[in-house]
Amino acid sequence: MTTPSTATVRTGIRPISVGRRVKDRVVQVLICLAFVLALIPLASVLWMVVKNGMQRFDLEFLTHSMRNIGARDVGGGAYHAIIGTLQQVLLASLIAVPIGLLTAIYLVEYGNGGRLARTIGFFVDVMTGVPSVVSGLFVLAFWILVLGMPFSGFAGALALSILMMPVVVRSAEEMLRLVPRELREASYALGVPKWRTVVKVVLPTAFTGIATGVMLAVARVAGETAPLLLTVFFTDSINNDPFNGPQMGLPLYVFDQAGRPTDAAIDRAWSGALTLILIVMLLNLVARLIGWWRSPARKGS
C-alpha cells in the first residue's frame, strides 16, 4: 500500500483541526439564533396584544355588544361575540368529538389495518390540511345555498367541526393505542364483550389523554375566522339563538373591527384579540394541565 496518511505518524490523542471546531461552533450559534429568531414574533405579538388590548379591556367591553354604536363612536364591546364563540365552539365540539372519537375507536379496535381503515386514516391526515376557508365554503354551499338554511351560529359550528374532527381522531387514536394490550386481554378473559371492554376499560384508561387532545382541538378552532365569515355572517347585536340568524364570533369581531378606519375600532380589535388569546391560551393551559396530571399516573402503571 501507499504510505499511510500523515495522521498515523503522530501518536497520542490527535486534536481535531481548527476548521472543524470552528464550523461546529458556527453551526451551534446559527441554530441558537434560529430559535431566538422564532421567538421574536411570538414575543412581539403577545406584547402588542397585551399593551394595546388593555386599553379597552374593561367591564364595558366584556358586557356590551356593538348595538347602536355608530361608526365613529367609542365604547361598545364584544359580549355578543364572546357568547357567539362559546356557543359555536360548544356546538362544534358536540358534533366533532363523538364522530372523531368513534372513528378513532374504529381505527384502533375494529379497523385491523384493513383497506377501509387505511383509507380513513389517510383521509383523516389529508383532512387536517383542508384550509379553514374551504370548510366554510363547503358549509355555505351545502347548508346555506343548497339546503336553504339561514346564516347561523350552528352553520359556523358545522364548519368548525370539520376542522376539529381530524385533530380529535388523531389524538384519540394515539391515546387508544397507548392502552396496554394486556388490559384488553384481561377483560376479554373475563368474558366481557368487546364493546363493553372498549367503553369500560379502554376509554377510561385513555380518558385524560383524549381530553387533552380535545381541548387542543377546541383551542385550535376557537381562533378560526374564515369559516365563520362565510357561515355565521356579521351582526352587532346579541343573538342568543345559535340556530337562527347571524351571530358574531370573537375572531370575526377582531377581523371586523380591524377593517374599520377609526382608532376606537382598532382599540376594540386589540381588546378582542386579547380576549381571544386569553381564551385560547386558557384552553391550551387546561389541556396541558390535564396532560401533566396524567403523566405521573401513567408512569406509575
Added chain:
Amino acid sequence: MVAVAREEGVLGTMAKQIEVSDLDAYYGSHKAIEGITMTIEPRSVTAFIGPSGCGKSTFLRTLNRMHEVIPGARVEGKVRLEDQDLYGPDVDPVSVRRTIGMVFQRPNPFPTMSIFDNVAAGLRLNGRVSRSELDGVVETSLKGANLWNEVKDRLNKPGAGLSGGQQQRLCIARAIAVRPEVLLMDEPCSALDPISTLAIEDLIAQLKKDYTIVIVTHNMQQAARVSDRTAFFNLAAQGRPGKLIEMDDTSKIFTNPAEKATEDYITGRFG
C-alpha cells in the same frame, strides 16, 4: 492480510497502553461503576466479562468518552492513554473518540451511505482527502476487516444490504479506517449467528497484532478463545455500583481464579 502485514512497521507504533485509576461512572445520581483501576496492555486482547448490569459496557464506554454522550452521565477518575489523561481539562472528547475507535453491539452502518462511503466516513471528517488515497484506505480497511473479497464488486451498494455479520465487519472496517490506537468492542457478536461470530473472532485475533483491543462479551467461551487478559466485573446487588473483581491472564482466570465470585461465575453458578 498481506497489506496489513506490510504496514506493520508503521502501524506497530499505534497500539497504546491504557491505564485506568479509581474510575467512577454515573447516570444522573445513580453510580453505575465504582473504583475501577486497571492496566490494559498494548497489542493484546482484553476481555470484560460479568453478569448483566455489572457495568462492563459502561466502563468500556468511559474509555473513549462515549459514556458522557448519554444525558446526565458523567465520569470521575483518570484514564491515561500512555501519558495523556483522556479526561484532562484541555482534552476534546471528539479527538479522544477519533483516537480510540469503537464497534457496537448491533451493527450500525450509516443506512443512507454506500459501503465505500461508510468506510470513508471517518476519513472524510478530517478534511479533503484525495480520491486515490481514499480508495487505498478503504481497500486496506476492508481487507483488514476480512470483508474485501465479499464486497469489492459492490462498493457503491448501500451498506444496509449486507448480512448482519458483514455489516459488523463493515463497522470494524469503518473503525480501523481512521487508524485508531485502541479498538473497543461492545459485545460485537451478540447479534450475530455462529458463523459470523467465528469470522469476527478470527478477525480479532488478526487485529491484535496492530491494535490494543478491548472486548465486552457475555459469552465466556468467546472470552477464553480470543482474549489474552480477562477482567471480571460484578455487582454486590441490583442497583449497587459494579466493581472490578479480578483481572488476570485469561488462562489463569478460567482455570484458577483468585476470587471465589469469579469461579462461581465462570463455572456457571450465577450470571
Added chain:
Amino acid sequence: MTGAESTPEVEPLQYGSAGAPESGSALREPPGELDRGETGGPAMRRAARRRAVGIGGARGDGPFRFAATAAGAVLLAIMAAIGAFLVVKAVPALRANTTNFLTELTWQPNATEPVFGIGALAFGTVLSSFLALVIATPVAVGVALFISHYAPRRLASALGYVVDLLAAVPSVVYGLWGIAFLVPFMLEPSRFLNRYLGWIPLFGGDQVVGRSMLTAALVLAIMILPIIAAISREVFLQVPKAQEEAALALGATRWEMIRMSVLPFGRPGVISAAMLGLGRAMGETIAVALIFPATFTVTFQVLGPNGNSIAANIANGFGEATETGRGALIASGLVLFLITLLVNMGARLVIARRKEYARAAA
C-alpha cells in the same frame, strides 16, 4: 436491567415500531381479531380466539361496531361532499362567466357581464406560500435541531411548548399584528433590499411599500414555522441512537454527527413537514386578507403594492358578493381545495413510506 446497560435497549424498540405495521398486514390476518401492528405470540393467539368468541356471542357489539365504522365513513363522506358541493355551486357561476376561468386575471363576478378568473389569485397564492416556505423552513429546521440536539434535556420539552404557542395564536391576531406593526416596520428593510439587491428581479421595481407580498409572506412564514418545526423535531428525536453513536465514535463533532446521522434520517420527514407547511400557507386566509393590498396583477416584484391570494379574496369579497359572485368564490375555493389536497396527499405519501414518522405528523 439497571441504568448501566439500558442504552442499547432504546433502539430495538424503534426498529420494532418501524417494522410492526407492515408485518401486521391485513392480508395475512383474519378480519376482526388482531389489532394492527400486533404480531401474534401464543398468548396473543389465545386472546384473539377468545375475542372471536366474544364477538359472535355478545349482544351490543354489532351496533357499537356499526357506529364506529359509520363514524369513519362519515369522515370519508365529508371529504367527498366538500368536493361535490363546491362543484355543484361553482358550475352555475362558471357557466355565467364570460371568459376563461383558468387564465383570466381580473375578478368582476358581480358585474352584469361576469368576468372572473383564477389566474392572478392562484399566482399570488403560490408565490406567497413559496416565499413563506423558503423563509420558514431553514429557521424551523434550526429550531427543531435546537430542541432535539442542542438545548439541555430538561428544558427541551418546555422550549418545544413555547414554539408550539406560536401555532396557538389565532390567525386574525397575526393579521392585526401584521397591519399594526409589521407593515410599517417592513418599510425600511424593504427599501434597503430594493436599493442594494434591486438587481434581483424579486426585489426590483420602482415602488416600495410596507403592505407588500413580502410582508404577507413573512407573516405566513411565522404561522407555518411551528408546524414544520414540530414535525421535524419529532423526526429528529427518532433518529436511532445507534446511528448517532456510530458517528460520534468515529470522532465526529456534534454538527458532523447531525450531518452524518440526523439529517439523512430526517430528510423525508422534513420534506413532508415543509409540504404540510406549504399547504397551510396556501389555505391561510384572514391574516393575509388583512395585509394583502388585494390587487389583481401578476408580478414577481414582491416589495411593490401588489398581492392577493385565493383565500384572501374569498374573505374580502364575500360580503358584497351577488349570487354569481358567491359561486365564483366557491369556484376559486374549489381550486384552492384541489391544490392543497394535492400538496397534502403528496406530503402524507412521503410520510407514509416511513412508518416511524406517522405519529409525529398527527
